[in-house]
Amino acid sequence: MSQTAKNVATMKPGEMGIIAGFTDDFLATKLMEMGCLPGASVRFNFAAPFGDPVCISVLGYELSLRLDEASTISILN
Template structure:
């Protein structure tokens, strides 16, 4: 598993866990549910914040928030 803060733009991952309980409640209200797919859309020039797509909408996260989200990269099988 990786942290959401380590994912490059254009990559889709699956949310596995949010380590910070307070942050988990805040993010859960916005669609960050374990098992949900999320795509990193953009990273600001200085690395903070990052823009992601989850549950059909875009959201900006601070880098320290993204570090608390553990994700798993999708394994895309090619022929």
């Protein structure tokens, strides 16, 4: 996958961003159910020891995602 825009997978620990949209329709419906909504603020907390999965804060709770999934969430910042 080539990522031109910034996405959650490219964020650094402690970085904040605003969710702009999704690059994958299938995952988008599930991600939105989990509170990753366009316009919501997201904070990248930390990654697991091998860099994958990652932990983000969204909608006031901590969510872990695989890197593949995180890379489908594009952000504005």
